[in-house]
Amino acid sequence: MYNKKLVKEFLILLGILDILTWGVAAIISIVNHVNINDNIYVKLLYFIGSFAPFASAIITLKRNGKIKDFKSFFKKCFNFKERFIDYFLVLEFVFIYYFIGYLTVGFSEGAPLIALIIITPLMLFGGGSEEFGFRLIMQHQLEKKYNFVIATLITGLVTTIWHLPLFFVLGTINSKMDFVCHLLMVMSLSFALATERRVSRSMFTCILLHCIINALSVIFVFQYTLTSSLITFVVISVLSTLVIDLNKRLEKKV
Numbered sequence: 454m455y456n457k458k459l460v461k462e463f464l465i466l467l468g469i470l471d472i473l474t475w476g477v478a479a480i481i482s483i484v485n486h487v488n489i490n491d492n493i494y495v496k497l498l499y500f501i502g503s504f505a506p507f508a509s510a511i512i513t514l515k516r517n518g519k520i521k522d523f524k525s526f527f528k529k530c531f532n533f534k535e536r537f538i539d540y541f542l543v544l545e546f547v548f549i550y551y552f553i554g555y556l557t558v559g560f561s562e563g564a565p566l567i568a569l570i571i572i573t574p575l576m577l578f579g580g581g582s583e584e585f586g587f588r589l590i591m592q593h594q595l596e597k598k599y600n601f602v603i604a605t606l607i608t609g610l611v612t613t614i615w616h617l618p619l620f621f622v623l624g625t626i627n628s629k630m631d632f633v634c635h636l637l638m639v640m641s642l643s644f645a646l647a648t649e650r651r652v653s654r655s656m657f658t659c660i661l662l663h664c665i666i667n668a669l670s671v672i673f674v675f676q677y678t679l680t681s682s683l684i685t686f687v688v689i690s691v692l693s694t695l696v697i698d699l700n701k702r703l704e705k706k707v
Contacts, residue, residue: 471502609639
């Protein structure tokens with residue numbers, strides 16, 4: 454059954470934390486015309502704000518009795534003993550996400566590929582932790598009320614709105630990116646992550662997918678265009694719905 458209270462509390466907390474961190478950072482940046490790299494307070498607010506979905510999710514889940522024991526909860530969420538197909542799906546989405554970008558706009562080299570080993574775990578603090586809010590609560594609950602596509606689009610839209618203040622913080626990646634391109638890429642990632650979560654029923658592979666995609670953005674630097682973003686969204690959303698449909702059929706046979 455759809456838990457409206459759970460979703461509502463999560464969104465309220467997320468909105469408050471977003472305003473108090475990234476919102477304040479945006480105001481400081483705009484009013485003082487400062488770059489994020491030149492102001493320690495903006496940097497700090499940016500860093501703290503990145504944990505808003507995680508913090509909002511944990512507080513909401515604990516308040517509603519969904520977390521009895523933190524140790525058991527995190528042990529379950531970070532259980533890496535998943536099926537081969539679940540990890541294959543992670544690699545498939547990573548490949549498609551970046552291969553389309555390579556075919557349409559190419560890329561410039563950033564950090565060396567070997568750095569992926571170090572950067573991927575660090576991206577738990579730069580994207581991966583968001584999954585506790587957007588997939589564990591929002592996507593999971595919304596799928597009880599709407600179909601997969603609608604639930605994924607709503608989750609992607611909320612994720613985009615959450616990022617909105619960063620477009621006004623000078624020096625951030627978002628401030629240099631076209632909003633429509635950002636929206637389409639977030640929606641693409643939303644479909645990939647929702648599919649991974651639905652098929653694997655695993656938080657770990659979901660977090661891993663998000664971490665790898667974010668880590669590779671430091672290694673393969675793309676200048677996204679509206680065309681490349683639109684193609685990525687169409688391909689990943691169509692593939693996601695096909696994978697979900699296939700998974701449903703396989704589950705019925707079991």
